Amino acid sequence: MELFDNLLMGLSTAVQLNNLLFCLIGVVIGTAIGVLPGIGPIPTVALLLPFTFGLSPASAMIMLAGIFYGAQYGGSTTAILVNVPGETSSVVTCIDGHEMAKQGRAGTALAIAAIASFFAGTMATIVIAVLSVPLSVLALKFTAVEYFSLLVLGLIAAVVLAHGSVAKSLAMVLLGLLLGLVGIDVSSGVARMTFGIPALSDGLDFVPIAMGLFGLGEIIANLERPAERRVVSQSIRSLIPSWEDLRGAFPAVVRGTALGSVLGVLPGGGAALPPFSSYALEKKLARDPSRFGKGAIEGVAGPEAANNAGAQTSFIPLLTLGIPANALMALMIGALMMQGIQPGPQIMTEQPKLVWGVIASMWVGNLMLLIINLPLIGLWVSMLKIPYRLLFPAIVLFCCIGTYGIANGLFNVWLMMGCAMIGYFFIKIGVEPAPLLLGLVLGPQLEENFRRAMLIADGDFTVFLSRPISAVILAVVAALLLAMLSPAILRTRKEALAE
Amino acid sequence: MTRSRIDLQDLLFGLFLVAVATGTLVATRNLTVGHAADMGPGYMPRVVALALMAFGLFFSGRGLWRAGRGIAPVQLRPLLAILASVGVFALTAERLGLAITSVAAVILASFATREGRLVETVAFAIVLSGAAVLLFVKLLGLPIPIWPR
Numbered sequence: 001m002e003l004f005d006n007l008l009m010g011l012s013t014a015v016q017l018n019n020l021l022f023c024l025i026g027v028v029i030g031t032a033i034g035v036l037p038g039i040g041p042i043p044t045v046a047l048l049l050p051f052t053f054g055l056s057p058a059s060a061m062i063m064l065a066g067i068f069y070g071a072q073y074g075g076s077t078t079a080i081l082v083n084v085p086g087e088t089s090s091v092v093t094c095i096d097g098h099e100m101a102k103q104g105r106a107g108t109a110l111a112i113a114a115i116a117s118f119f120a121g122t123m124a125t126i127v128i129a130v131l132s133v134p135l136s137v138l139a140l141k142f143t144a145v146e147y148f149s150l151l152v153l154g155l156i157a158a159v160v161l162a163h164g165s166v167a168k169s170l171a172m173v174l175l176g177l178l179l180g181l182v183g184i185d186v187s188s189g190v191a192r193m194t195f196g197i198p199a200l201s202d203g204l205d206f207v208p209i210a211m212g213l214f215g216l217g218e219i220i221a222n223l224e225r226p227a228e229r230r231v232v233s234q235s236i237r238s239l240i241p242s243w244e245d246l247r248g249a250f251p252a253v254v255r256g257t258a259l260g261s262v263l264g265v266l267p268g269g270g271a272a273l274p275p276f277s278s279y280a281l282e283k284k285l286a287r288d289p290s291r292f293g294k295g296a297i298e299g300v301a302g303p304e305a306a307n308n309a310g311a312q313t314s315f316i317p318l319l320t321l322g323i324p325a326n327a328l329m330a331l332m333i334g335a336l337m338m339q340g341i342q343p344g345p346q347i348m349t350e351q352p353k354l355v356w357g358v359i360a361s362m363w364v365g366n367l368m369l370l371i372i373n374l375p376l377i378g379l380w381v382s383m384l385k386i387p388y389r390l391l392f393p394a395i396v397l398f399c400c401i402g403t404y405g406i407a408n409g410l411f412n413v414w415l416m417m418g419c420a421m422i423g424y425f426f427i428k429i430g431v432e433p434a435p436l437l438l439g440l441v442l443g444p445q446l447e448e449n450f451r452r453a454m455l456i457a458d459g460d461f462t463v464f465l466s467r468p469i470s471a472v473i474l475a476v477v478a479a480l481l482l483a484m485l486s487p488a489i490l491r492t493r494k495e496a497l498a499e
Numbered sequence: 500m501t502r503s504r505i506d507l508q509d510l511l512f513g514l515f516l517v518a519v520a521t522g523t524l525v526a527t528r529n530l531t532v533g534h535a536a537d538m539g540p541g542y543m544p545r546v547v548a549l550a551l552m553a554f555g556l557f558f559s560g561r562g563l564w565r566a567g568r569g570i571a572p573v574q575l576r577p578l579l580a581i582l583a584s585v586g587v588f589a590l591t592a593e594r595l596g597l598a599i600t601s602v603a604a605v606i607l608a609s610f611a612t613r614e615g616r617l618v619e620t621v622a623f624a625i626v627l628s629g630a631a632v633l634l635f636v637k638l639l640g641l642p643i644p645i646w647p648r
Contacts, residue, residue: 051639168558171512171516171551171555174547174550175551177543177547178523178544178547178551181543181547187540188531192540192541192544193526195526216581219577219581219611220611223576223581224571224574224577388612389609389612389614389615390619390623392611392612393606393608393611394605394627396584396585396605396608397601397605397627398631400588401601404592405635408641410589413588413592414589416585420582420585425511425515428511428570428571428573429508430508430568431508431512447543451538454535454538455536459534459535
């Protein structure tokens with residue numbers, strides 16, 4: 001079986017001592033990020049990118065991936081104990097999880113969340129492994145024409161399925177594309193939009209942009225609405241769920257995993273959409289829906305499984321096609337590019353050790369998370385007591401030093417400051433910045449493939465429609481955009497995304 | 500969130516896009532555009548800028564035309580304190596060194612909230628500064644001076 005050979009090869013990469021170490025560092029940092037409200041995984045991954053330059057590409061990806069799914073685990077702790085989502089994906093867990101904590105069943109809720117996440121993580125790893133091979137075989141048939149259409153699909157789908165206004169998100173993608181064009185034009189060697197600044201000739205670094213837009217902008221906005229946190233920690237009595245609890249939760253875990261795995265693969269899905277959908281599904285299937293909101297265990301188990309499965313399967317487009325499904329995956333692509341690996345459909349055939357190593361490490365990381373989350377829960381609870389007034393100045397300082405470290409220069413620090421201002425402006429006017437990051441990272445590839453496709457076709461735009469694979473992809477794009485205009489779908493989307 | 504007669508969120512976003520698009524068109528006015536089969540360096544920036552311009556005009560128009568949400572009032576304290584913290588870092592890091600700059604940046608940032616207590620903040624800033632020097636300069640070899648030179 002090729003699948004087992006691949007997984008074995010991946011496992012041999014994943015269990016190398018240094019990779020185990022980086023996986024552990026990743027999941028620990030991720031859990032901390034998830035537990036602490038006020039800083040998300042995007043600025044954290046951006047902040048840690050400079051540290052990965054010295055690592056092998058596999059170690060770097062393993063650590064960064066660990067942060068992402070680790071944050072999904074950690075987020076549930078805060079949701080259950082404080083009723084504040086540590087991560088957007090744990091918003092739903094607050095509803096019934098915190099209710100359980102108030103009834104003195106915090107330990108059960110935490111245990112169910114961790115077990116559901118572990119089960120989902122394991123299944124999602126298998127889904128990734130099974131789907132990767134056929135997808136990459138298909139992707140190898142791609143030329144510049146198909147790849148351009150695929151990039152368009154990735155961008156549009158990410159926009160349509162994500163939060164917020166579609167028109168505004170499209171505009172944000174274009175803005176990102178524009179920023180991605182800054183720098184020396186590869187084919188003519190002419191400087192574009194560099195305003196005579198030498199630091200811009202290689203293009204804008206996306207790390208200071210991500211840190212400014214997502215990190216500092218968010219901190220400024222957070223400080224405007226002071227939130228108090230009350231930890232319900234005295235009620236963690238037993239972490240071992242009863243047989244009855246497990247039996248009640250198990251079907252929800254299975255459904256949540258399935259739903260999360262499917263939604264995670266969709267661009268834009270990432271980890272935000274699956275928990276909402278799973279919660280809605282459980283409520284619909286329940287014999288007594290009125291229990292929901294009052295501490296129903298399925299309301300914790302389903303969404304937790306869904307968000308973790310979704311977090312992991314959102315790596316599929318990245319690992320097989322080289323296309324990011326959300327802003328965080330865009331940062332991962334950036335990390336690969338900094339390592340000199342060109343993401344694209346050929347990534348699986350050219351970097352099998354890297355891809356399978358990352359896939360296998362996900363299961364290893366999930367196992368570690370189960371261990372660090374349950375016995376060490378007291379440690380994470382005490383982290384919750386760090387006041388925000390000390391936390392945010394530290395984040396600001398580390399962001400400054402981190403951006404400095406990318407090019408060992410101050411230009412990026414100024415750039416981050418400008419982006420912090422713009423990020424705050426975006427929050428004020430209610431615009432989601434994630435599509436900008438996607439556009440920024442995919443911009444150069446989009447332009448390069450477009451130019452190459454046009455060169456092949458001698459400037460004939462119909463080439464995108466006359467090639468079958470490309471035509472099918474663009475038809476999906478058109479269908480997605482048309483569907484967005486239909487009022488019925490608009491309504492369900494609003495319901496699905498409503499908190 | 501207050502209601503207002505115009506949709507201020509849309510209008511501001513629209514104006515922002517128009518400004519960016521105009522800036523791009525001006526900045527790329529001397530670049531060769533070329534044509535589809537043989538694109539010059541100015542082709543993509545101009546296409547994207549024109550599309551942004553269209554979006555910008557659309558949002559501005561829609562913002563003026565329909566009623567919508569106003570903007571939550573801007574609080575200057577967090578905004579200025581965080582920006583000042585980053586700005587001071589950028590201005591002094593290479594001259595005064597990481598140790599002093601870190602202390603200054605942390606103290607400035609802590610002004611973003613009224614909750615801070617000066618003694619606690621200063622002590623925390625000094626500890627953080629030490630940790631940053633150890634981690635970034637000693638351990639990770641970041642080429643940044645520790646002390647003024």
